Structure formats: structure tokens, C-alpha cells
Amino acid sequence: MLYFTKLKAALVLLVCALGVIYAAPNFLPSGTFPTESSYLPGKQINLGLDLRGGSHMLLEVDTDTVLRERYDALADAIRTELRQEKIRNRPRESSANGAEITVLSPEDVEKAREIARTAEPNTELGGEGNNITVTYNEIAYRELIDRAIAQSLEVVRRRVDELGTTEPSIQRQGENRIVVQVPGLDDPSRLRAILGRTAKMNFHLVNNEKTAAEARATGLPPGTMILPA
Secondary structure, eight states: OOOOOOHHHHHHHHHHHHHHHHHHHGGOOTSSOOSOOOOOOOOOOOOOOOHHHHEEEEEEEOHHHHHHHHHHHHHHHHHHHHHHTTTEEEEEEOTTEEEEEEEEGGHHHHHHHHHHTTTTSSSEEEETTTEEEEEOOOHHHHHHHHHHHHHHHHHHHHHHHHOOOOOOOOEETTTTEEEEEEOOOOOOOHHHHHHTTTOOOOOOOOOOSOOOOHHHHOOOOOOOOOHHH
16 A cells, blocks of 8 residues: 655645646636736647647749849849940840840850850850850759748748737748648638738849939930939
């Protein structure tokens, strides 16, 4: 027959009582025990989406737009160098398949190709005839996509935090998708409205070679625009 001293029995009962007290908020409606300025425990276990219910959303990052904008910037940089070398050229339609430029004079094609080849590291040169196409290699492509996904994850995380929910799950899935799970959010339209807002910030270098009036009179150089003061 087991024998417990009164002190040991009291300690066992105390531990059991504390366990019941701290577990009690999980069996009662949220807010029954105030968490602020209260000596009673009020924090509940955060249940997952499978136990508590909530909102689930699968997002897809538009990697084609990311590539197209990056290739546009690369094409502008190459065309700037070509103009400095007095090589006449014109841009081609924006594409996610590469920075595409057409050299107007056949005699300048080889020199233009050399300039395009060294314009940016981790790129590959293609195209036929007077057409030049510069694409990122696998390493640069992967870094570009990973950076875009990381930025998207941060934006999604900040927006979900606006809902005031506890422990949302925001994870990357596959190459260009993001899974968002918000336990306890029974209105998916709120999540859709917050995540559906468009946010974009662009940075532009200032061209000090001409004033806005001169640019309007003589025409804008390729890759430039006039912004309101």
C-alpha cells in the first residue's frame, strides 16, 4: 500500500488544482477571464484551422510581371549604353522571356552584342540578325523569383496582422504560391479584401541632362518619363 505524507499529498492536490485553473479558459467562451489586470489565467490555446475553423486562401505571385518589369529595366540600361556608343536601336515589345532590342544598323550588331553581353552578370545572350535578346540564367532567375516571393510573404504577413488574429499561418507553397490560413476568421471576404489591395512602389532616377520643358520640346529619351513636381 502506497503511503504519501501530508505534504506530498498537498503538493499533488495543489498541482492538480493549478492545472484545472489554467485549463479552464479553454472550456469557456473567449473573454470570460480578462487577460489584463487580472490574477486569473485567461489565455487560451490557439487551435488550428482544422479544430477551430477559419479562412484559407491560396495566392499566386505573378512572376511573369516581375520578370517583364526586370527585363524592361535591363533593356533600358542596355539602350542607354548603346546610345552612349552612338548605336541606333529601338526597343521591342515587353516580354517575360527576356530584354529584347533591335539594332538598326547591321554594322553595329556585333558591338551591340558585346555591350549587351556585359550589361549585367548572370545573363545569357540570344537573338538572330539585328535582334538581341538578353535573359537571366538559372541562378539569377531563381534569385529573382525567390526575392519576389519573400517580399510578397512580408506584405501578406503585414496585411494579415491588421486583422488582429492570433498565429496565422503564412507559408510558401511550390514555386510561386503562398498559402494563408487564419484560424477563427469566419468571414473570408475580409481576408480577400485586405489581401486584394494593390500596393506598388517604384523608384526612378532623376535625369539631369534636360529640363522638363526641353524634354517636351525635343522628345523624351527612351525609358524616361515626366512626373509632376
